[in-house]
Amino acid sequence: MTSHNTHSAAKQSNASLGLWLYIMTDIMVFASLFATYVILRHGTNGGPDASEIFNLELILVSTFLLLFSSLTSGMANIAARSGNARGALVWLGATITLGIGFLTLELYEFGELILHGHGPAHSAFLSAFFVLVGTHGLHILIGIIWAIALGDYISKKGLTPDGVRRLGLFTIFWHFLDLVWIFIFTVVYLLGAIT
């Protein structure tokens, strides 16, 4: 190993542990939001409850958009590590497109709810719902911006060690968002639909 390789390996390992620590703290944020939601979900203030307002078909579609994007982000990472810059960019582009699709459906859902008078100010249940799902959506938005910046970097500078490293970190972040979504899908939407 040359000194350059040793240095970049140490950078890789530090950065990856750093991102990991961030994810650990983010898990705690989502844990408290989930706890809040589960406790407040019956506090409907005379308004609708979870079984009356959610469109499950739409949610299944967005769940699959996100799952697919998790797969494509992994493929982008693999392509980058095998030195295939074009492949990495195509897979990254697919990830961005799927991510935007997911976010569009979420905004559509929020818009519909608010238009029907089921906005976050209506009840404790809806406040908790908008905060939990909206926080996840905000993470997705940040992920999309990160992915676009990465795509720009790779298309300009090629697969530098830094580029490959950053793509690896992005992939971990993106997988984590899909993990959180499994529980939003299950706890908010599926359990909400059971009467």
Added chain:
Amino acid sequence: MTKHTSNAALRREKTHYIIGFTGAATLTVLAYASVTAQWFSATQTAAFVLVLAVLQLFVQSYYFLHLGDEPKPRWKSWSYLYSMVMMIIVVMGSLWVMYNLNYRMGMTGPQMEAHMLEQNKKGF
């Protein structure tokens, strides 16, 4: 370490992604169908989808995040496990406390008194 990833390792990772995706998709569809088609009673369905969610958590953690697949010392796997434990404590603890609170607040004064006396007999 990017330069040192062998083709065999990348191929293995690709296979992992395909397995992980197929598993996650199957679990998602199963959970969705069990709710919409009402295969079981409400309580059973709730337990079923929660078990499927935990299964999917394991599938994605192993096949997508490659946890449990890293060389020692396994910083990632252990810190991940630790935050999972903390998450369960936060969520279950909050639920437990609030459920208990609601339960007790839902009682009338005389009922509460009788209940506390009953608890005292148990030595609490």
